[in-house]
Amino acid sequence: MIQASIITIGDELLIGQVIDTNSAWMAQELNKIGVWMKRRIAVGDTWTEIWNVLDEESSGAEIILITGGLGPTADDITKPLLCEYFGGKLIVDDGALANVKNIFQNILKRPMIERNLKQAEVPDVCTVIQNRRGTAPGMWFEKNGRIFVSMPGVPNEMKGMMTNDVLPALQKRFVLPSIVHKTLLVAGIGESFLAEHINAFETALPHHIKLAYLPNYGMLRLRLTATGSNEKILNDELTIQFNDLKNLVSEWMVIDEDVTIQEAIGKMLKQKNQTIGTAESCTGGYIAHLITSIAGSSDYFKGSIVSYSNEIKENVLHVNEETLSSNGAVSEETVKQMVQGALITLNTDYAIATSGIMGPGGGSEAKPVGTVWIAVGNREKIIALKFWFRFDRMRNIELTATNALNMFRKFISGKHDSGN
Amino acid sequence: MIQASIITIGDELLIGQVIDTNSAWMAQELNKIGVWMKRRIAVGDTWTEIWNVLDEESSGAEIILITGGLGPTADDITKPLLCEYFGGKLIVDDGALANVKNIFQNILKRPMIERNLKQAEVPDVCTVIQNRRGTAPGMWFEKNGRIFVSMPGVPNEMKGMMTNDVLPALQKRFVLPSIVHKTLLVAGIGESFLAEHINAFETALPHHIKLAYLPNYGMLRLRLTATGSNEKILNDELTIQFNDLKNLVSEWMVIDEDVTIQEAIGKMLKQKNQTIGTAESCTGGYIAHLITSIAGSSDYFKGSIVSYSNEIKENVLHVNEETLSSNGAVSEETVKQMVQGALITLNTDYAIATSGIMGPGGGSEAKPVGTVWIAVGNREKIIALKFWFRFDRMRNIELTATNALNMFRKFISGKHDSGN
Numbered sequence: 001m002i003q004a005s006i007i008t009i010g011d012e013l014l015i016g017q018v019i020d021t022n023s024a025w026m027a028q029e030l031n032k033i034g035v036w037m038k039r040r041i042a043v044g045d046t047w048t049e050i051w052n053v054l055d056e057e058s059s060g061a062e063i064i065l066i067t068g069g070l071g072p073t074a075d076d077i078t079k080p081l082l083c084e085y086f087g088g089k090l091i092v093d094d095g096a097l098a099n100v101k102n103i104f105q106n107i108l109k110r111p112m113i114e115r116n117l118k119q120a121e122v123p124d125v126c127t128v129i130q131n132r133r134g135t136a137p138g139m140w141f142e143k144n145g146r147i148f149v150s151m152p153g154v155p156n157e158m159k160g161m162m163t164n165d166v167l168p169a170l171q172k173r174f175v176l177p178s179i180v181h182k183t184l185l186v187a188g189i190g191e192s193f194l195a196e197h198i199n200a201f202e203t204a205l206p207h208h209i210k211l212a213y214l215p216n217y218g219m220l221r222l223r224l225t226a227t228g229s230n231e232k233i234l235n236d237e238l239t240i241q242f243n244d245l246k247n248l249v250s251e252w253m254v255i256d257e258d259v260t261i262q263e264a265i266g267k268m269l270k271q272k273n274q275t276i277g278t279a280e281s282c283t284g285g286y287i288a289h290l291i292t293s294i295a296g297s298s299d300y301f302k303g304s305i306v307s308y309s310n311e312i313k314e315n316v317l318h319v320n321e322e323t324l325s326s327n328g329a330v331s332e333e334t335v336k337q338m339v340q341g342a343l344i345t346l347n348t349d350y351a352i353a354t355s356g357i358m359g360p361g362g363g364s365e366a367k368p369v370g371t372v373w374i375a376v377g378n379r380e381k382i383i384a385l386k387f388w389f390r391f392d393r394m395r396n397i398e399l400t401a402t403n404a405l406n407m408f409r410k411f412i413s414g415k416h417d418s419g420n
Numbered sequence: 421m422i423q424a425s426i427i428t429i430g431d432e433l434l435i436g437q438v439i440d441t442n443s444a445w446m447a448q449e450l451n452k453i454g455v456w457m458k459r460r461i462a463v464g465d466t467w468t469e470i471w472n473v474l475d476e477e478s479s480g481a482e483i484i485l486i487t488g489g490l491g492p493t494a495d496d497i498t499k500p501l502l503c504e505y506f507g508g509k510l511i512v513d514d515g516a517l518a519n520v521k522n523i524f525q526n527i528l529k530r531p532m533i534e535r536n537l538k539q540a541e542v543p544d545v546c547t548v549i550q551n552r553r554g555t556a557p558g559m560w561f562e563k564n565g566r567i568f569v570s571m572p573g574v575p576n577e578m579k580g581m582m583t584n585d586v587l588p589a590l591q592k593r594f595v596l597p598s599i600v601h602k603t604l605l606v607a608g609i610g611e612s613f614l615a616e617h618i619n620a621f622e623t624a625l626p627h628h629i630k631l632a633y634l635p636n637y638g639m640l641r642l643r644l645t646a647t648g649s650n651e652k653i654l655n656d657e658l659t660i661q662f663n664d665l666k667n668l669v670s671e672w673m674v675i676d677e678d679v680t681i682q683e684a685i686g687k688m689l690k691q692k693n694q695t696i697g698t699a700e701s702c703t704g705g706y707i708a709h710l711i712t713s714i715a716g717s718s719d720y721f722k723g724s725i726v727s728y729s730n731e732i733k734e735n736v737l738h739v740n741e742e743t744l745s746s747n748g749a750v751s752e753e754t755v756k757q758m759v760q761g762a763l764i765t766l767n768t769d770y771a772i773a774t775s776g777i778m779g780p781g782g783g784s785e786a787k788p789v790g791t792v793w794i795a796v797g798n799r800e801k802i803i804a805l806k807f808w809f810r811f812d813r814m815r816n817i818e819l820t821a822t823n824a825l826n827m828f829r830k831f832i833s834g835k836h837d838s839g840n
Binding site (some may be wrong): 011012013014018023025026038039053154155156177192203210215280285291293297301302307309315345360361392393395397 | 447457463464469491533612630632713718725735
């Protein structure tokens, strides 16, 4: 098994001022081509730490991918370190220089300074990976049979290099096994109950097929992973196991693909050639954002009324003033009227509405923080359910959105009576 | 200097199916109490890997914090491993058992199964950290003068344990230095130009004060960090340096605090006792979501019209049909009319409007993918600017939102003529 470690360099990542999303993406891509992940490590901008981590990781992994520490500013020490580590000296790379000049002259249309030119310098012991999306070149080193690749930390620059250069080169260089995943999404059941329910299935799995539980905002993804040498055989084996698993969890299954619930809903709406809109109070546009983060969502999503103030609930969604004053904004009647209003104002086939108290303030004894009403419906029928989420503001917003989308999925599938 | 390593356990994190946000939060909290971060490491659910990483990290760091691998399902091997690593045996902890029972009986209102009861088992060589938000207890171990703390991977459970138990206990246990940060946010200038501009300042900084560049969606945060023994002296020193830095970058400074642009705008609106709404096409509710992710935003945010379809631009925002057919939805005229419509429909003092092509489809020669028009304004004046973002869909949405919020910040500060 060929193993890889990913090293992320930079104080800002180490001390958590910036969330690292690069290494998750890189790990997924490596996994797809059959490279086994050994470790992911974040270190600061410290010479000895970086040096030690290069030594340690190359003692266990064949592939060491490094991101970060290549920018033009003074807190970047990675390039001189790599130069010394691999015993080279810095030289100007013509391709990288032409690239830096081109970016400044033709894209940024700004004058270049000395600091930018320095980005074209690379150790003379590396193979340069040209950066088609930025100024810092990537560098491919080999030492004692190990591959080290250093890339900039800017996500789209790193992704371009990985996709165009690094992954194809690794596939040429190593004989890699096949890794096949199949994932399904379930909702409305606790992790431990599910584990009990499928215990016999899990125990009977062959050694090269593994089951993982991936909790995700009140939902759970179940992933089967098979490792072997023949992709076709693996796929056939995995399909049989996956079908058994699907039968076992059919009661709670949202979809039998590794997609988000907003993607699953998008597919259903497209198939039916129908449209949806949202009327959002407590989610503040987050459901609309989730739906529109999917390319092509304009085929089925028409828009949203984010009615944060009651004035907008009344004026744009036509919620009854009487309802708001006697039942309150967080009530079954209000969210049902919000759905009705959205169906008319947005002129859609379906609508989703939310109203709740996300915290930390705004709670009362009768309606504590985390109380949420969600309604989904069409012109014939509207379903409303009450929830109580007990997390922080952001997590409450996310849980409200996920549950609203799941209620809508059940509604459009005709499963709406079971609730959640 | 007391150093800490954070170890995250779980295949799902290692192979990137789940993004790790825990360790960033933990690193920030450690940093605040003066613990220096050595490394952050993700390893899979593999016995030898976890064992080795415990050995390696405890050779360099005094504090080793571990999250994940404590759930009720079969892919969790952390607890038996810790038991063997520290030479104990598993016993039932009465406090943890009472907690599991209470959660099932009084909160989840579900029957308990054997698997849940097992969560109350802990090695007899640890100090138990009670989990007030979930079923898995935390465990505090000591070995050869090193502290090891194992916590569940569920973010709010881990955060509760860190805040209530782990951080106070670490502060009692070690004599920790003071670490003071001051951060400001700049926009509209490249990293290398800024670095050149403040080069003399950076070079002249005393050894115990460090400057970091933290790029963030077209903006840049500059962070000064001082380390020493006396917090008051550090604060005084840092204030002087920070004021110098503020003067140097005043032209591009958004705010002199470590806050997001939506927080900065919220403060301005609250101070003026004025309101805002958004009319969003290409951002699909994301700006409304950013604004409403701030607690208390209902004081100044009234709502949003997400007009993904032209029908809603016409019917709810009163954009001229003629304008849409002759200039198109992605045009200066359309976004200006969207601002006008939002001011009326939402009845706010200010409005922000966006319309663009986020990709990957929908581009043309005249309006390639990434073309965006943004307008901000009030009843007296509306400013519109054209942008061209060249990233993936999600990043284009984020950049549009950040730039729209920054345009609005300039507008409300009376700096609107400079553009971006």
